[in-house]
Amino acid sequence: MASIHEKKFVSGDPAKCVGCCVCEYACSMEKEKTYNPTKSRIRAVRLNPFVNLAVACRLCEEAPCVAACPRDALEQSQEKGIIIVDEEKCNGCGWCIEACDYGAIQLHPETRVVFTCDLCDGEPKCVEWCPEEALDFTTKDILSQKARVAIVKKLFVEALKAPT
Amino acid sequence: MSYTKRILHVDLSTGKTEIEPLKEEMARKYIGGIGLGMRLFLDNSKAGVDPFSPENPIIFATGPLSGTMAPSAGNGYAVVSKSPLTEGIAESKSHGFFGAELKRAGYDAVIFTGKSEKLVYAWIDDDSVQLMDAQHLKGKSPHETEMAIREDLGDFYTRVTAIGEAGEKLVRIGCAINDEFRAVGRTGMGAVMGSKNLKAVAVRGTNDVNVAKPEEFTEFIRMIHERMKGPATRKYRTLGTPENVLVLNALGALPTRNFTQATFEGAEKVSGEYLNERYIKKIIGCATCGMRCDHIGVVPEGPYKGATARVEFECLWALGPNCGVDRLDAIIEAIYQCDYYGIDCISAGGIVSFAMDCYENGILTEKDTEGLDLRFGNHEALVEMVKRIGSRKGWLGDVLADGTMRAAEKIGKGAVKYANHIKGLELPGYDIRGLKTAALGFAVSFRGACHLRAGAYDPDVKGKVDRFKIEKGRGKIVMVGEDEYNVIDSLILCKFSRGVFYEKLQDMARYYTLATGIEVTPDEIMQAGERINNLARVLNIREGKGTREYDQLPPKIMSVPIPDEGVAKGACVNQKEFDIGLDDYYEVRGWTKEGIPTVEKLKELGLNDLVPIVKEKLGAQTPKKKGKGGK
Numbered sequence: 001m002a003s004i005h006e007k008k009f010v011s012g013d014p015a016k017c018v019g020c021c022v023c024e025y026a027c028s029m030e031k032e033k034t035y036n037p038t039k040s041r042i043r044a045v046r047l048n049p050f051v052n053l054a055v056a057c058r059l060c061e062e063a064p065c066v067a068a069c070p071r072d073a074l075e076q077s078q079e080k081g082i083i084i085v086d087e088e089k090c091n092g093c094g095w096c097i098e099a100c101d102y103g104a105i106q107l108h109p110e111t112r113v114v115f116t117c118d119l120c121d122g123e124p125k126c127v128e129w130c131p132e133e134a135l136d137f138t139t140k141d142i143l144s145q146k147a148r149v150a151i152v153k154k155l156f157v158e159a160l161k162a163p164t
Numbered sequence: 165m166s167y168t169k170r171i172l173h174v175d176l177s178t179g180k181t182e183i184e185p186l187k188e189e190m191a192r193k194y195i196g197g198i199g200l201g202m203r204l205f206l207d208n209s210k211a212g213v214d215p216f217s218p219e220n221p222i223i224f225a226t227g228p229l230s231g232t233m234a235p236s237a238g239n240g241y242a243v244v245s246k247s248p249l250t251e252g253i254a255e256s257k258s259h260g261f262f263g264a265e266l267k268r269a270g271y272d273a274v275i276f277t278g279k280s281e282k283l284v285y286a287w288i289d290d291d292s293v294q295l296m297d298a299q300h301l302k303g304k305s306p307h308e309t310e311m312a313i314r315e316d317l318g319d320f321y322t323r324v325t326a327i328g329e330a331g332e333k334l335v336r337i338g339c340a341i342n343d344e345f346r347a348v349g350r351t352g353m354g355a356v357m358g359s360k361n362l363k364a365v366a367v368r369g370t371n372d373v374n375v376a377k378p379e380e381f382t383e384f385i386r387m388i389h390e391r392m393k394g395p396a397t398r399k400y401r402t403l404g405t406p407e408n409v410l411v412l413n414a415l416g417a418l419p420t421r422n423f424t425q426a427t428f429e430g431a432e433k434v435s436g437e438y439l440n441e442r443y444i445k446k447i448i449g450c451a452t453c454g455m456r457c458d459h460i461g462v463v464p465e466g467p468y469k470g471a472t473a474r475v476e477f478e479c480l481w482a483l484g485p486n487c488g489v490d491r492l493d494a495i496i497e498a499i500y501q502c503d504y505y506g507i508d509c510i511s512a513g514g515i516v517s518f519a520m521d522c523y524e525n526g527i528l529t530e531k532d533t534e535g536l537d538l539r540f541g542n543h544e545a546l547v548e549m550v551k552r553i554g555s556r557k558g559w560l561g562d563v564l565a566d567g568t569m570r571a572a573e574k575i576g577k578g579a580v581k582y583a584n585h586i587k588g589l590e591l592p593g594y595d596i597r598g599l600k601t602a603a604l605g606f607a608v609s610f611r612g613a614c615h616l617r618a619g620a621y622d623p624d625v626k627g628k629v630d631r632f633k634i635e636k637g638r639g640k641i642v643m644v645g646e647d648e649y650n651v652i653d654s655l656i657l658c659k660f661s662r663g664v665f666y667e668k669l670q671d672m673a674r675y676y677t678l679a680t681g682i683e684v685t686p687d688e689i690m691q692a693g694e695r696i697n698n699l700a701r702v703l704n705i706r707e708g709k710g711t712r713e714y715d716q717l718p719p720k721i722m723s724v725p726i727p728d729e730g731v732a733k734g735a736c737v738n739q740k741e742f743d744i745g746l747d748d749y750y751e752v753r754g755w756t757k758e759g760i761p762t763v764e765k766l767k768e769l770g771l772n773d774l775v776p777i778v779k780e781k782l783g784a785q786t787p788k789k790k791g792k793g794g795k
Contacts (some may be wrong), residue, residue, distance in 0.1 A: 020449040021261075025233035029382065034372035035232050036268065037321075045320075049344065049460045049472075050446050109370050110622045131235075131389060131454030 005141050007081040010117060010124050012054040013155050016134035019052035023126035023135060030125040031118075038109050041117040042135075050108060054126070054135065055129060057104040057117040065116075066101035073113075079140045087113045106158060157160050166228050166679040167191050171204070172271045174286060174293060176360050177218060177278030186272045192682055193770060195654035195689075196227035198255040199696040200273060202245030202703060206774075208275055212592045213700045215248040215352075216334060216359035218279035221343045224266065224325075224365065225274075227569065227656035228680050231267030231373035232562045235388050237675075238452035239264045240656030247351040248336045248359075249511070249567045250612045252586040252709040253700050256352035258325070259450045259658055260343035265323040270367025276362060283332070285313060285324075285364035290371060298363040303329050303503045303593045306341035306364075313366045322788025326364035327354040328506025330554045335360050335565040336589075337511040337553075337669070341503060345458060345474035346450070351611055352567075373456060376681025384678055388664055396663030400457040401447070405477035405660075406436030408593070409485070415625065416732025417595040418481070421488045421540045422517035423584050424720075426726045426735075427593040430490025439475060443492055450658070457660050463493045468547075473499035481593035482513020483550070488521060488540030498543075498550050511567065514590025516549045518568045519560065521582040527575060533559050584718045586613035586711065595634045597721055598732035599624040600634045604745040607715045608759075610700035616659055618645035632732075634741040637747030647693030654696060695769040697753075698761050702774045705760060706782055712759040713748060756782065 015079050024040035042056040043068035066074045066083065073089035074096060076082070083105065084096045090113035097114065107118040117124075119137070127135045136143070153160065168573045169191075173182040175300070186200075194200040201223045208221045222245040229237035241263030247254030247585040266274070269288050276286070283302055284295040296316075301309050309326035329337035329355030336502060338354030341347045348354070357363075375381045390399075399407050412418040413431040420428040432438065439461065449456035473479075473496050483489065483498040502509045522528040523538040530537070540547050552561030563571050568590050572583035589612025596603035605620030606613045615621055622643050623633035651672055652659060665671040669686040675684055684692075704710030717737055725736040750757060754765035760781050766774050 018447070018449040020453055020455060020456065021451045022233070022235075025452055028232065028377065032372075033378065034374050035238075036370070036372045037371045039372075044447075049458070049474075051446050052448065098432070129389075130447075131392070132456070 002079055002081065005139060007059050008119070008137050008139050009059045009081070010119070010127060011136045011138055011143060013134045013136065014051065014053045016053040017044070017054055018132055019046035019132070020131065022038040022129050022131055026125045026129035030120060041115065043103070043138050044115045055102050055104060055157060056126070058102055063098040064101070065096035065105050068095040082118050083116050085114055085116070087111065092115055165681045166232055166373060167196075167266065168270050169271050170271055170391050172274045172288075172293065174274060175278045176274050176276055176284070176295065176362060178756075179295050181758065190229070191272075191680070192684070193695060195651065195676070196230075196272065196694055197225055197240065197242040197257065197654040197656040198244060199650060199654035199692065199699075201225035201242050201255060202253060202699055204273055205244050205246070205353060206699065206703055208277065209349070210245065213246055213325065214588060214707070215246045215251060215356060218277065218360065220246050220356060220359075221275050221277045222353065222356045223273055223275050226263055226267040226272055228676060229655055230263045230656070231369075232375055232679055233385055233452050234675065234679070235385060235392060235453045236450070236455060236658035236661035237656055239280050239450045241266055241659065242575060242653065242656055243340065243348045243353045243632045245353060245356045246707065247588070247611070248334070248355045249352045249520055249569070250709065252587060252612070252707050252713040253703040255611060256339070256348040256350045256353050257656055258342055258346045258348045258665050259453075260346035261451045262323040262325050262342035262346070262367065263656065265367045265369045267373055269367050270371050274365075276360060278360065280361040283361050283363050285326070286362065286368055287317070288365065290366045290369060294677065301363050305329075306346050306506050307503070309364050310342070310344065313364060315484065317366065319368060322366050322368050324364050324366045326506075327357050327377055328504060328554070330505040330507045330565070331355055331358035332363070335507060335556060336567045336570070337506075337508045337515070337565070337672065339506055339508045341506060343772060345365060345460070345503070347503070347508070348616065350510065352382045352508075354506050366460075375679045377678045381678040386613050387584050391664040391666070392455045392661065397455050397661065400455060400660045403436035403440055404447075404457060404459040404475070406439050406459070406475060406480050409435045409479040410437070411625070412594065415598070415626070416726060416728060416730045416735075417598050418485055419591070419593060419595040420485045421652070422486060422582060423591070423595065424520040424726050426598060426732050427728045427730060428485040428490070431485065432490055433490045434480060434495065435485045436477075439480070439492055443496060444475070448603050453658070453661075455661060459734065461492075461496045463496050466493050468493040468497035471497040471793045473503060474721065475499060478592055479509035479513070481624070482510045483516070483546060485592065486517045487546050489543045489546055490541070491543050494543030494547060498547050501547060501550045501554065505551070507550075511590040512553060514549055514569070514584060515553060515564050515568050515571065516546055516569070518584065519549065519564055520581055522575060522579050525582070527577045527579050527582075528560070532560055534560070565620050581719050584720060585715065587611075587714055589613045591718065595726065596717070597726050597737060598735035599631050600737060600745075601629055601631065601638050601641055602742070603717060603721065603737050603742070604634055604638050604749060605645065607717050607742070607746070608642060608749055610697070610704055617649055618642050619649060620645050632735055634737070634745040636744065636748050638745050639750070639752045642749055642750050647690055650693035650696040651689055654692070679784070685741050691769065695771060698766065698769055698771060699774070701755075701759075701761055702766070702771070706777050710759070711781070712757070715759060717742065
């Protein structure tokens with residue numbers, strides 16, 4: 001069983017995201033063989049020109065969506081942490097949607113059961129297509145590392161310029 | 165296949181809607197976008213229709229790539245109607261997110277006719293089409309309207325294209341704006357919406373958009389994405405189109421003070437370089453596009469602090485150098501005000517600069533301007549005048565709101581000498597006295613003065629031809645440019661991405677075929693471009709505006725040589741070379757010396773049903789031209 005430290009998920013960088021929705025189109029084509037953002041597992045949000053971010057499932061520990069399901073239709077994969085939907089059991093009641101803080105689990109427009117990111121077998125198409133390299137398939141540990149490195153770089157801009 | 169094969173008719177007078185099927189022959193012949201839009205305009209309008217009458221249809225057309233993942237094309241739509249500025253055929257395109265949504269709602273085109281009694285917006289929610297009360301949105305800016313409609317409908321992903329106060333008040337340069345910064349800018353389409361009491365069109369589309377050959381299509385897009393990272397789009401991704409400021413200034417081709425000069429002493433201060441260093445806060449992109457080009461400028465301090473606008477060269481030029489204004493903060497504020505009222509920045513800048521020229525030359529006085537010191541370079545006067553035009557405020561605001569051509573007639577006293585427009589549409593930012601292939605292209609453009617109907621400035625700017633003269637051969641350059649651009653605007657490819665189609669029409673034909681499954685060769689798609697240009701020409705002839713006498717250049721271009729010291733000094737277009745250019749162009753087009761498509765040409769292009777429209781005109785001229793080699 002993979003620990004939380006090892007589970008990779010799709011993370012968006014608001015500093016790089018430009019709200020172009022390429023991820024949505026890539027996702028719907030990969031998973032549904034069509035172009036339709038309402039069938040995408042990742043959704044982009046543009047609040048204004050400066051605030052853009054694409055959001056997908058974050059593989060929460062003790063996932064609230066799973067806990068919220070009254071029909072035991074959701075299960076979290078022990079190995080990858082993704083949420084697996086039993087389409088026979090799901091009746092689209094939406095308790096999981098309310099439980100998710102990120103809007104990452106959605107009701108499918110046609111099948112009327114819920115759906116969410118399955119990480120494309122470890123090669124997420126959204127990450128591959130993102131023209132801004134704003135999406136990362138990464139772990140929480142790596143994200144914190146990156147943030148630390150970025151802030152130290154920012155703090156020591158001058159020192160980094162100095163000859164060694 | 166990526167057509168929905170559905171055309172929606174909405175009668176704003178009765179609220180009735182109807183679905184008409186799109187025939188494959190129509191799709192193949194006119195592609196989509198402006199081509200399909202203009203054909204539908206022809207089929208749904210009568211000759212001589214008043215642009216502001218309920219009978220004037222306004223058509224929103226998507227393209228065969230809209231709604232797909234096609235970068236720069238998946239997001240476009242075109243609007244076609246009769247222009248209140250030129251009284252000829254009008255078209256304008258916009259990108260962003262709206263076009264994709266309209267396609268997903270299930271429509272290749274939406275045709276609005278009639279006029280609503282009260283201000284409404286059309287709410288297209290897939291198959292459900294309703295006219296919603298918009299009286300609470302009266303006077304709101306396009307962006308305020310967009311946000312309010314999303315709030316009213318309670319759906320964040322609803323896409324909206326809306327007009328501002330200008331469109332409501334029939335300001336003839338009124339535009340429609342979607343997704344905050346994306347305008348259906350030119351030719352007054354917002355005013356036509358206003359005349360119908362149509363404040364906005366809101367769309368939510370949840371249907372699939374499928375392409376004929378998904379795997380090959382995906383590979384094709386992958387290739388385009390890769391090319392988009394390369395040199396073909398470098399300019400748009402880095403400095404953006406404002407890079408043109410210093411390039412054109414160096415060529416002596418940057419129109420300054422209403423085409424009084426062709427170089428601007430303040431060019432450095434309004435350059436793309438300075439803009440990006442000081443004002444650009446973020447560069448964002450449209451749906452499906454990997455290029456990102458929207459340079460969003462914010463004024464950080466001073467009297468215009470907080471003003472936010474998408475800054476492109478044309479807006480910057482029109483409201484900057486062309487008005488003698490060398491302050492980017494004021495220019496960003498002026499663009500913001502244009503967006504707020506919903507007016508076309510190019511025309512707005514053209515009109516204000518015209519008024520400034522009149523003021524400097526004593527044709528307009530301080531009494532006319534109600535105390536405003538309308539001298540070139542007065543940025544406060546610029547911003548104030550934009551607001552007055554956008555709201556028809558005061559005598560002068562009201563007069564100028566009808567565009568340069570009508571304002572010049574109304575002001576009189578020789579103001580026409582300073583009126584820089586072609587067919588009623590204000591000139592964009594290229595000094596065509598020293599870019600003469602472009603001059604010819606501007607003159608024959610079917611929607612009036614426009615750099616994006618043929619792109620004929622390109623060979624001039626790049627030094628592929630002698631830009632200081634018009635000679636035989638330029639007609640062909642303009643024609644090929646026009647036909648290609650008609651294909652681009654019918655596929656609704658963003659013109660910023662045109663460079664990534666290395667094989668040009670071969671790439672475009674393949675793109676079309678992979679999406680639609682309709683096999684076309686590069687020659688066939690190029691012929692579609694030619695067909696669309698002839699269709700536009702015949703439409704203008706039908707409206708009495710399509711002959712040689714309308715393919716003219718403004719007085720300044722023809723009679724006032726560029727005075728500035730430098731490479732372009734003394735440049736001016738003379739009648740003789742201009743006539744050579746027109747003759748050459750009409751000849752390669754297969755038109756008569758009067759610029760009328762011949763019966764043979766129309767038949768060759770499969771436009772047989774347009775023959776009666778030109779026959780009348782041809783009949784009137786044949787006796788005169790007989791024996792003189794007239795075609």
